[in-house]
Amino acid sequence: MASQQTTNGQSTISLGQEFTQMVIDATGPKTNPRLREVMSCFIQHIHDFAREINLTADEWMMAVQMINRCGQMSDEKRNEGQLLCDVIGLESLVDDITYTTAVNSGQSVTSSAILGPFYRHDHPIRPNGTTISFDTPADAEPVFMFGRVLSADGKPLANASVEAWQASTNGLYEQQDPNQQDLNLRGKFITDAEGKYSFYCIRPTPYPIPNDGPSGQLLEMLDRHNWRPAHIHLVVQAEGYKPVTTQIFDKDSKYLDDDSVFAVKNNLRVEFVPRKGDPQAALELEYNIGLAPLDK
Ligand code: MBD
Ligand code: FE
Numbered sequence: 651m652a653s654q655q656t657t658n659g660q661s662t663i664s665l666g667q668e669f670t671q672m673v674i675d676a677t678g679p680k681t682n683p684r685l686r687e688v689m690s691c692f693i694q695h696i697h698d699f700a701r702e703i704n705l706t707a708d709e710w711m712m713a714v715q716m717i718n719r720c721g722q723m724s725d726e727k728r729n730e731g732q733l734l735c736d737v738i739g740l741e742s743l744v745d746d747i748t749y750t751t752a753v754n755s756g757q758s759v760t761s762s763a764i765l766g767p768f769y770r771h772d773h774p775i776r777p778n779g780t781t782i783s784f785d786t787p788a789d790a791e792p793v794f795m796f797g798r799v800l801s802a803d804g805k806p807l808a809n810a811s812v813e814a815w816q817a818s819t820n821g822l823y824e825q826q827d828p829n830q831q832d833l834n835l836r837g838k839f840i841t842d843a844e845g846k847y848s849f850y851c852i853r854p855t856p857y858p859i860p861n862d863g864p865s866g867q868l869l870e871m872l873d874r875h876n877w878r879p880a881h882i883h884l885v886v887q888a889e890g891y892k893p894v895t896t897q898i899f900d901k902d903s904k905y906l907d908d909d910s911v912f913a914v915k916n917n918l919r920v921e922f923v924p925r926k927g928d929p930q931a932a933l934e935l936e937y938n939i940g941l942a943p944l945d946k
Contacts, residue, residue, distance in 0.1 A: 720865075
């Protein structure tokens with residue numbers, strides 16, 4: 651067959667659908683079936699994308715260099731590739747596709763939100779009622795956060811783990827900031843027999859995502875800001891239930907409607923309210939977390 655001629659708007663290019671099919675068909679028979687499916691679709695879309703927008707060699711090389719720089723600046727404390735996905739909404743989309751939970755009538759399951767690049771796998775277990783804020787800055791507002799982990803039908807879940815992490819008031823997570831102690835503003839709490847957890851933290855403040863790499867550069871080129879609304883990250887797990895990765899957002903924060911990483915959901919907005927008679931915190935937040943049962 652003669653090579654198929656395709657028009658991309660202005661001129662005629664020779665590498666059309668026939669070429670794309672040839673690239674897809676180069677996949678060998680021993681490939682994992684899911685990988686074959688994923689890569690076939692990816693090749694199809696990225697070829698169609700290049701044809702549709704007339705991608706030039708210079709533009710393509712800019713993108714390659716951007717990806718390379720993401721890798722070069724990433725390490726165990728920095729995940730620039732993930733951040734780049736975040737600013738184009740990809741982590742939020744993948745989260746939605748992966749964790750869409752059927753919320754049955756009368757059942758309540760906490761919505762997910764993206765993990766983000768600042769999770770750590772080694773959160774220390776701390777006793778309930780203790781603080782995650784060491785070196786608390788003078789401008790921070792301490793908060794007592796408490797609640798229960800519940801099954802979707804309202805049964806308290808004992809021995810569930812609640813991991814929480816947040817940025818300090820200078821807008822930095824502990825691993826970004828040499829002036830914060832290791833594991834500051836992070837902790838893992840285990841629910842008691844009544845499903846209760848509690849800890850002291852600080853009221854979160856809006857936070858600029860790092861702008862010293864390709865993600866920040868892209869935001870600037872797209873005439874966008876790099877701020878996130880005030881949030882606390884949570885990962886909650888209990889045996890026999892689907893774990894939930896989420897974020898809660900201060901309902902009075904700036905940037906709720908224009909989060910630079912598109913993670914806000916209305917049902918994840920919370921209100922910090924005055925707390926009486928506690929010298930450790932003038933604010934409190936009661937937050938219950940609902941977990942869906944595992945698929946049978
Ligand atoms: C963050 O703090 C964050 O939570 C996400 C999702 C992306 C970048 C920085
Ligand atoms: Fe965050």
